[in-house]
Amino acid sequence: MSYRLESMASCFQGLIPATLYTCSKDGIPNAAYLSHVEYYDPTHVALSFQFFNKSHQNITENPRALVRLIDPDTSQGWTMRLRYVRSETSGPVFDSMALRIEAIASYCGLKGIFKLLAADIYEVLSVEKSPEEDGRAEGTSWIARDRRASLDPVFTMKALQSLGDRIHRAESLECLLESILAALEEFFGFNHSMILLTGRNEGELVTIATRGYADNGVGAEARFGEGIIGMVAEARKPIRISGLLRAMLYAYAVHKRATEQGVVTHHDRIPLPGLAQPESQLGVPLLVRGELIGVLCIESETPYRFHEEDRATVEVLGSYVAIAIQNMMLTERAEALDAAPAPRPAAPPASKPTAKREVVYYRADECVMVDGEYLIRSLPANIFWKLVTLRTAEGRTEFTNRELRLDKSLNLPEWKDNLETRLLLLRRRLEQKCPDIRIVPRARGRFALELGCELVLQEKP
Amino acid sequence: MTIDPDMAAFLQEGLPTHIGTRNAALEPSGARVTAIKVDADGEHVTVYVPLVSAPPLLDDLRANGQVAVVAARPADERSCQVKGTFVESWTPSAEEEAFAAQQYARALQAVEVVGIPRSGSESWRMSPCVAVRFRANALFTQTPGPGAGARLR
Numbered sequence: 325m326s327y328r329l330e331s332m333a334s335c336f337q338g339l340i341p342a343t344l345y346t347c348s349k350d351g352i353p354n355a356a357y358l359s360h361v362e363y364y365d366p367t368h369v370a371l372s373f374q375f376f377n378k379s380h381q382n383i384t385e386n387p388r389a390l391v392r393l394i395d396p397d398t399s400q401g402w403t404m405r406l407r408y409v410r411s412e413t414s415g416p417v418f419d420s421m422a423l424r425i426e427a428i429a430s431y432c433g434l435k436g437i438f439k440l441l442a443a444d445i446y447e448v449l450s451v452e453k454s455p456e457e458d459g460r461a462e463g464t465s466w467i468a469r470d471r472r473a474s475l476d477p478v479f480t481m482k483a484l485q486s487l488g489d490r491i492h493r494a495e496s497l498e499c500l501l502e503s504i505l506a507a508l509e510e511f512f513g514f515n516h517s518m519i520l521l522t523g524r525n526e527g528e529l530v531t532i533a534t535r536g537y538a539d540n541g542v543g544a545e546a547r548f549g550e551g552i553i554g555m556v557a558e559a560r561k562p563i564r565i566s567g568l569l570r571a572m573l574y575a576y577a578v579h580k581r582a583t584e585q586g587v588v589t590h591h592d593r594i595p596l597p598g599l600a601q602p603e604s605q606l607g608v609p610l611l612v613r614g615e616l617i618g619v620l621c622i623e624s625e626t627p628y629r630f631h632e633e634d635r636a637t638v639e640v641l642g643s644y645v646a647i648a649i650q651n652m653m654l655t656e657r658a659e660a661l662d663a664a665p666a667p668r669p670a671a672p673p674a675s676k677p678t679a680k681r682e683v684v685y686y687r688a689d690e691c692v693m694v695d696g697e698y699l700i701r702s703l704p705a706n707i708f709w710k711l712v713t714l715r716t717a718e719g720r721t722e723f724t725n726r727e728l729r730l731d732k733s734l735n736l737p738e739w740k741d742n743l744e745t746r747l748l749l750l751r752r753r754l755e756q757k758c759p760d761i762r763i764v765p766r767a768r769g770r771f772a773l774e775l776g777c778e779l780v781l782q783e784k785p
Numbered sequence: 786m787t788i789d790p791d792m793a794a795f796l797q798e799g800l801p802t803h804i805g806t807r808n809a810a811l812e813p814s815g816a817r818v819t820a821i822k823v824d825a826d827g828e829h830v831t832v833y834v835p836l837v838s839a840p841p842l843l844d845d846l847r848a849n850g851q852v853a854v855v856a857a858r859p860a861d862e863r864s865c866q867v868k869g870t871f872v873e874s875w876t877p878s879a880e881e882e883a884f885a886a887q888q889y890a891r892a893l894q895a896v897e898v899v900g901i902p903r904s905g906s907e908s909w910r911m912s913p914c915v916a917v918r919f920r921a922n923a924l925f926t927q928t929p930g931p932g933a934g935a936r937l938r
Binding site: 345 | 801803804805806807810811812813814815816817835837838849851852853854855857859860861862863864866868899900901905906908909910911925927928929930933934
């Protein structure tokens, strides 16, 4: 083999469809498009097997095959002569291919239908340039024009060091989260990013910080197993998708066929998070000693924005970020426990605000609506309701994390209650939805509830 | 087997299209084609294969005649494959080359729809071509999903 598979990583992104050629034992050739070709080892590739079709039947009869790929960096076409070896239904390569496919499937209600049946492993007998698909000069990127120098290991190390400095300087969870996302933009050029942390409910993540979106989206929830974020959380493994638009079109084509044949009867589509039309997504789990605390997801409107090297870098970063977030949450919790009690009651405001807001708490749903619009649910909703009722009944303006922790009615877990995270989430939601209701930190473990409006409270079953 | 006018129109609308052949050892070969044309009788198909890729394919076709051609529309992944038996090949006229170039330009537009800019393929050598005519004997749907690979005709 004159060309090394290791140096052809760009070809294995699935950005431009590959073509697979096979031949039946009775000599009838077959040509088909293929969604994924993956590097397996220096002498093997893995091809996605999603549907029982003629290609799969052929290779079980006659193992000779040929696959043609295009390098999206240079537009050079490559022709690989292959020999089918075996099919794998587990292992790291299968998992990586299956996760990516499942993440796409979950966006359009096809989980369990649009899936990887096996990774077909082929020995690569030869690699040649495809004569008609003559590429450009090396280094003239075709599609990913806005790639930065992230492939340069010196640049990457420097960026990681700079990010580390920012993390060490952060004095609060809020500051830490903002520093991480700002540094991803500044040092790596990742303009759209979000961090989600595990919620109180099993199998649920809550968006705690975002950067680069018109709507900050804080409070948005993602369920395990849904979309790239949910799949990352469920599998606790990173997922990188290039050319999401094409992948989605492929999945929708499958959905249409499945609907026509009665395999699926409804379209349970889940909206894509973040960007309206993301082309590339990269999600990494935030793990501390094997425990999932959240997911870091970055997106781009550019196809093939994130390369394999980016995935590796962000995965390393993710483990560092996870520990930093966990440590900060524990620090804030410990400091909050030591905080002095809040003074009570506070002096009444000098002048009464004229604007009114109607706050309704739905007890059964643990949900708060303000002026008929959804604000927040679950634990942050219970906390908010507690604060506004105390403020109204007792005239208090200052509160401590400690008293919330000791409040049995909030039903906080004794260990890892993530109270500081929930308060931050509540604060962000208020900033976005009701800027005249503010939670303002006063000191470690102490905050004020400031009102620029009068609240009319109503509790419903 | 005849290809109906609707299917002919689909194949000729300007789509990424590929040809596959095989040799005596049942080893497949393949290439991207510049254009495809369905004859008025619906029974024969001509594909315009870039000259630089044609020699091994022509060797296979002259030896055993077996050919497969697949086309797909990137916007909705609709795809079909025509299989057939080689009839003849020739050097296309200037008019045919122009026809092939126009259809190929439409194929580039079709892939631009899904975010793959045509600038990447500017250096590809899609002309001059060799015309390869074959008799169609089977048509299959290749649209991904359950039923992919089912015979249409």
